[in-house]
Amino acid sequence: MAAPSKEELTLIEKFRGQLEDLGLDDEQKSDMQLLRWIRARENDLAQAEKMFRNYFKWWKEEDIANILTWTPPEMILDIYPIHVDGSDNENAPVVIFPLGRADLKCIMRNGYKDETIRYIDQVWERAIIKMKGRLTNEGVPVTQFTCVMDMDQLSMTTVGSFKVIQLFTSTLHHLDSNYPEIFRKCFIINTSRAFQILFGIFKPLLTGRTFRKLDIFTTEDKWKPALLAEIPPSSLPEYYGAGDTVIIPMNVSNENCSLKWKIGVESYDIDFYVTLNNQEVVPKTKLESHRASVYDSHRCDSIGIYNFHFDNSYSRLRSKTVKYCIKIEH
Known part of the structure; x- marks a missing residue:
């Protein structure tokens, strides 16, 4: 994320004052962290404050500070292994979701909706931990990560599942409400007709800022050059361009x-x-x-x-x- 402008620095100071009663730690009230909320609400401090307070309430109630000590159900880990490792060319962490291959219907059939949402929240927090102490090429603290969502093998039966759609809706709500401006870039690859239907459902739920960070590709000959232009091969699984x-x-x-x-x-x-x-x-x-x-x-x-x-x-x-x-x- 780009460093704050002079105008944004003024807004950050005001915003920090508005949140003083929350007793935020140094990381939570740092310039770059507060800037995420300000930009997410297009410099509207009243809306940014409302958003942050709702987030902070959720953060405490869900004990997010200790979420990394929680172990997701083994079924979720087996069906939906999410990769958090490596760095892109701006030193941001890389997160890879093999979304198309995940049998989300099976997860939902076994009643793991809430656990799956918490698992994905845990993934965001793992990425945030990896950001700490990192600087971009311009010397700005890293506050975002690059995401790769692989839609290979996404089926029409998955897209047609009401429970899976509910899971996607809840996940997007968590992302927008609690992790604004967390994406540096988001590559959606191996898309098909099933994805087009899914995206048609969720596109209206995306903010304009999030939508502009999406790069959507169909086949490997289209996505691989774009991916390797942003992420070194050493930070990718072999399938996406690295050696084995x-x-x-x-x-x-x-x-x-x-x-x-x-x-x-x-x-x-x-x-x-x-x-x-x-x-x-x-x-x-x-x-x-x-x-x-x-x-x-x-x-x-x-x-x-x-x-x-x-x-x-x-x-x-x-x-x-x-x-x-x-x-x-x-």
Whole structure:
């Protein structure tokens, strides 16, 4: 989001004063956070205040400050895995919704409407956490993220479900009411006739500011260049343009030394193994995010290039963040 103008800085000071009784923390009352609400209501401070107070009431009642400690039902996580990772070219987080593939009718059939809405609220909060401390290329604090909504396999039966439409309506209401100006850009890709019908229902619910941030594409040859112009391949799952395996080479020039490593996975899991001359010397194993970082070592009886493989080929739609430290000890 662009830095505030002189006029907006004046409005921000007035707005901050209007909210003084709420006891906001430093982040909540920062210039860039308050600016989101002002811009969302086109500089109308009375409307911005009303909107913020409604949000703040909801924020306290729903204990949003602790929402990251809540675990969604396993069914929701399995059916609707939402990816929050990586950064776009403006250093904003990237959120990917595989919306078309999600069996939302199944979720609703099992009575998980409220839990799904809370799950999506949790996704917004995860993205907000990742924004903290980040600056754009212009040195402005990051307060927005880039969203990719993949409509591949969206069916007419899903679009025709009244309960699914209710879920979409509630989700949009939460987004507009509680997370204004949160999108830097929103790519909607792999759209079909089913999406056109769905979009026709929800387009009137979108604010003009939100609508202008949408980029809608049909086929891969149209969306992939646009996506890669805004998001580095390394921040995308392999299906959207990234590679599926990362290899870290380590040159061992002396015999009888050891390779030692510490590896952690931020979310989901990834296959890991080590090779020498295309032969596995450390067998493939799955590193899982819910476990502590892995500390391990390998005694090197031969010199050569030892390749550390992080293989995501079995999970093309989910990119992974891996943190590692590898060293050679003699």
